[in-house]
Amino acid sequence: xxxxxxxxxxxxxxxxxxxxxxxxxxxxxxxxxxxxxxxxxxxxxxxxxxxxxxxxxxxxxxxxxxxxxxxxxxxxxxxxxxxxxxxxxxxxxxxxxxxxxxxxxxxxxxxxxxxxxxxxxxxxxxxxxxxxxxxxxxxxxxxxxxxxxxxxxxxxxxxxxxxxxxxxxxxxxxxxxxxxxxxxxxxxxxxxxxxxxxxxxxxxxxxxxxxxxxxxxxxxxxxxxxxxxxxxxxxxxxxxxxxxxxxxxxxxxxxxxxxxxxxxxxx
Amino acid sequence: xxxxxxxxxxxxxxxxxxxxxxxxxxxxxxxxxxxxxxxxxxxxxxxxxxxxxxxxxxxxxxxxxxxxxx
Amino acid sequence: xxxxxxxxxxxxxxxxxxxxxxxxxxxxxxxxxxxxxxxxxxxxxxxxxxxxxxxxxxxxxxxxxxxxxxxxxxxxxxxxxxxxxxxxxxxxxxxx
Numbered sequence: 001x002x003x004x005x006x007x008x009x010x011x012x013x014x015x016x017x018x019x020x021x022x023x024x025x026x027x028x029x030x031x032x033x034x035x036x037x038x039x040x041x042x043x044x045x046x047x048x049x050x051x052x053x054x055x056x057x058x059x060x061x062x063x064x065x066x067x068x069x070x071x072x073x074x075x076x077x078x079x080x081x082x083x084x085x086x087x088x089x090x091x092x093x094x095x096x097x098x099x100x101x102x103x104x105x106x107x108x109x110x111x112x113x114x115x116x117x118x119x120x121x122x123x124x125x126x127x128x129x130x131x132x133x134x135x136x137x138x139x140x141x142x143x144x145x146x147x148x149x150x151x152x153x154x155x156x157x158x159x160x161x162x163x164x165x166x167x168x169x170x171x172x173x174x175x176x177x178x179x180x181x182x183x184x185x186x187x188x189x190x191x192x193x194x195x196x197x198x199x200x201x202x203x204x205x206x207x208x209x210x211x212x213x214x215x216x217x218x219x220x221x222x223x224x225x226x227x228x229x230x231x232x233x234x235x236x237x238x239x240x241x242x243x244x245x246x247x248x249x250x251x252x253x254x255x256x257x258x259x260x261x262x263x264x265x266x267x
Numbered sequence: 268x269x270x271x272x273x274x275x276x277x278x279x280x281x282x283x284x285x286x287x288x289x290x291x292x293x294x295x296x297x298x299x300x301x302x303x304x305x306x307x308x309x310x311x312x313x314x315x316x317x318x319x320x321x322x323x324x325x326x327x328x329x330x331x332x333x334x335x336x337x
Numbered sequence: 338x339x340x341x342x343x344x345x346x347x348x349x350x351x352x353x354x355x356x357x358x359x360x361x362x363x364x365x366x367x368x369x370x371x372x373x374x375x376x377x378x379x380x381x382x383x384x385x386x387x388x389x390x391x392x393x394x395x396x397x398x399x400x401x402x403x404x405x406x407x408x409x410x411x412x413x414x415x416x417x418x419x420x421x422x423x424x425x426x427x428x429x430x431x432x433x
Contacts, residue, residue: 075293091298094297094299105300166399256292256293
C-alpha cells in the first residue's frame with residue numbers, strides 16, 4: 001500500500017516557467033519540485049504524512065534532534081534556491097494535502113505575495129544580536145562571612161549590611177542594564193538607517209541563546225545583496241563604539257524576517 | 268553562510284549559535300499561507316517550561332515579611 | 338560552558354540527568370523566590386516600613402538563604418548561573 005503523501009512547502013517565487021530545482025534535496029531526503037500554484041511557483045517536496053502529518057508533526061517538532069535535521073534540510077533548499085531567484089521562504093512545517101489545496105490557499109494572497117517578492121528581490125537579510133557585556137564586577141554573590149567594621153559583637157548589623165550591599169549591587173546592575181539598553185537602541189537606529197527594512201525580534205531567553213548575558217537587541221536588516229561588506233564594517237565599528245555591548249552578526253540569510261508587510265522602513 | 272563577528276560571547280559554541288539562529292528564523296519567520304486543509308505549526312517553544320510563565324506564577328506567592336524563616 | 342538545562346524529563350535515559358533536571362527546576366523556583374524576597378526586603382528598608390530590628394532579621398535570613406542556595410546548588414553539581422534567572426532592572430522596585 002502506498003503511503004499517504006502531503007506537500008511540504010519551502011518557498012514561494014514567481015512563475016517564470018524555467019525553475020530547475022531538480023538537483024536539490026529536501027526534508028527526509030525527498031526530491032524538490034517546482035509546483036505551479038495560483039500563478040506563482042512553490043518549491044515543494046512530497047512527504048509521507050506518517051512523519052509529516054499533523055499528529056506526527058506535533059510529536060516530532062518537540063524532538064530537538066528531528067527538528068534540527070528537518071530545519072537544516074528545509075533551510076538548505078531555501079538557501080540554495082535564493083541564490084538563483086528572489087523567493088519568500090515559507091514557515092517550517094507548512095504542509096498541504098495536495099497541490100490543488102495549496103493553490104487554493106495561495107490564490108487569495110497572490111497580489112500580496114507578489115508585492116513581497118518585489119520587496120525582497122536582489123536583497124538579503126542580516127541579523128544582529130546585542131548582549132550586555134560582562135560587567136566589571138561579575139561576581140554577584142555576597143560572601144556570607146563578610147564582616148564590616150561595625151559587625152564586631154556577634155555579627156551585629158550583619159543583616160543590615162548584607163541588605164545594603166545587595167542594594168548597591170542591584171542598583172549598579174540596573175545602571176549597567178540601562179546603559180546597555182541605550183547603547184542597543186543607538187546601535188539599532190544607526191544600522192537601520194543603512195537598511196531597506198528592519199524587523200525587531202523578541203530578545204532570546206538565556207535558555208535559548210545559550211548565553212549568560214542578557215540579550216538587548218535581536219534585529220534583522222534587509223539589505224541590497226552587495227551591501228554586506230559595508231554593513232559588516234558598520235557593525236564592527238558599532239561594537240568598538242559601545243564596549244558595554246557584545247554584538248553578534250549573522251548572514252547573509254534568505255529573507256525569512258521580511259515576508260510580511262510589517263517590517264519597519266529603514267531609510 | 269558567513270559569520271562576521273567582532274566580539275563573540277566566549278561561552279557560545281559556534282554550532283549552537285547557528286542552530287538557534289536557524290530555528291529562530293524557520294520557526295518564527297517565513298510566510299504563513301494556510302488554507303482549509305493545510306497544516307502549519309508556528310511558535311514552537313524549545314523550552315517546554317517558560318521561565319517567564321513561572322515567574323508570573325510564583326511572584327504572587329512571594330511574601331514580603333519572611334522574618335527569620337527560610 | 339554548561340549546557341542550558343532542558344526541562345523535559347521524558348525521553349532522557351539517564352536517571353541522574355533527570356534528577357538533576359528536576360533539582361535545577363526546584364532550585365530555580367527557590368532562587369526566584371529568594372530574589373523576589375530580597376528585592377521586597379530592600380524596598381521595605383528603603384521605604385522605612387520596617388524597624389531596624391526587623392531589617393536586621395530580614396537581612397540575616399536572606400543572607401543565610403543565599404548561603405544555603407549555594408550549598409544546594411553545589412550539592413547537585415550545578416552552578417548558580419545554571420539557574421539562569423535574570424529579573425532585569427531593579428528600577429521599578431525602588432520606584433526610580
